[in-house]
Amino acid sequence: MPSSTRIGNRHLAVDVSSLGAEMQALTSSDGRSWLWTGEATYWAGRSPILFPIVGKAPDDKLAIGGAVYPMAQHGFARRNEFSLAESTPTMCRHELPASAATQAVYPFDFLLAVEHAVQGRALTVTAEVNNRDARALPFGLGFHPAFAWPLPDAAGRPHMVTLDNEGEPALARLEGGLINPAPLPSPFDKGRLVLDHAMFEKDAMIFPKGAGDGLRYGAVGGPTLRFQFENLPNLALWTKPGAPFICIEPWHGTAAEAGGSSELSQRPSTTILAPGATARFAFTVEILQ
Template sequence: MPISIRIGNEDLTVDVSSLGAEMQALSSSDGRSWLWTGDAAFWTGRSPILFPIVGKAPDDKVAIGGTVYPMAQHGFARRSEFVLAASTETMCRFELVASDATRSVYPFDFQLAVVHAVEGRVLTVTAEVTNRGRKAMPFGLGFHSAFAWPLPDASGRDHVVTLDNKGEPGLVRLEGGLINPAPLPSPFDAGRLVLDHAMFEQDAMIFPDGAGESLSYGAEGGPVMQFHFENLPNLALWTKPSAPFLCIEPWHGTAAEAGGSSELSERPSTTILAPGAVASFAFTVKIPE
């Protein structure tokens, strides 16, 4: 059975499940909840970790060195039971290591560690991938956190995503769950995007590059959450039409391209990790007072 760990300080409280090392709640000391509650009427996820792929594979299969393996959307980590490796009042570290079950679909010896840590009003979530084998290891890694929309005390206000770099990154859309690489006009205007549920009628908005390393998500005249990304060059925004959440998804890797290769190593933005090497990916979010 999964276990749940609570970490926190005088400002923030975070609950994390051993199932998927997935954050289940993010609350400030005044009782306001910033993370989506996981209502099954819309979507049961809250903040899944995506590994060893981000998004879908053609026919839910990936090729690795020419051998074909089954691979569900977003990989298997989010449905895997992690082991609690360390914890303090303000930090918890969960680990997933290769097993016979994972090798049957992903033939590599890996360790995936997910660390949640709070300091002041800042939460940092870090994913650390180690290649414990003797061959180069391809993978994608992504975060898929769903935050409240509307934010606390911000019902009826416009909600805005603002890129710190003031960029207007090109948009791509999904076609049968796969990336249609044809670029579309950016919905950002000088880094600013006023959110509308109609934007998500065609599924996620995906920005393969150019969104930068930091952004804010907030309500006009209301609370604003500030994000920073490390080693996460791709960005997606997603919700289901009329659902009360917004997923802010920094990735290193995307879904396969429609009509493209099924080889895992050839997916967009795939990391190829050398034997014995470690790759780290992280995001921070500052919760408003």
């Protein structure tokens, strides 16, 4: 059975499951809950870690060096049990090493470590991938946290995503779960996007480039969350129409392109990690009010 680890300080409490090293709750000291609750009627996830792919592979099959392997959407990390490698009152680190089961579908030796750490009113989630193999390691890595929509005490207020860079990144849509590479006009206006459930009737809104490394998600005149991203150039926003959550997903890697290659190394924004090297990815979310 999965175990749960709680970390926190006088401002925040965070619960993390050993299954997928997935955050289960983000609660402020005033009792407000900021993370989606995982109600299965809509979506049972809360904050899965996506590895070794982000999104889908064509026919759920991944080609690696010419060989073909089964690979479910968003990879296998979220369905695997991690071990608790380190824990303090304000930090926990979970690890997933390669195993016979992972190597049957992803034939590499690796270590995936996920750390949750709180400081002040902010939580930082870090993923590190270490290549223990003698070959270069191709992979995608993404975060998929879901936050309350509406935010606490903000029912009835418009909610907005505001990019720090005031950009208007081109929109990409999914076609059969794969990226349609034809860019669409940006829904952002000088970095501002007022959220509407109708935006998600065609699935996720994906911004392969140009969204920058920081944004705010908040209710007009109400609570706001501030995000910073490290080594995560792709951004997606997703919910199920009518569901009370919004996923703010920073990625390094996307789904394969429709009509494109099933080869892992050819997927958009794939990382190719040298033997012995470690790659780091992180996001920080801070509660502003």
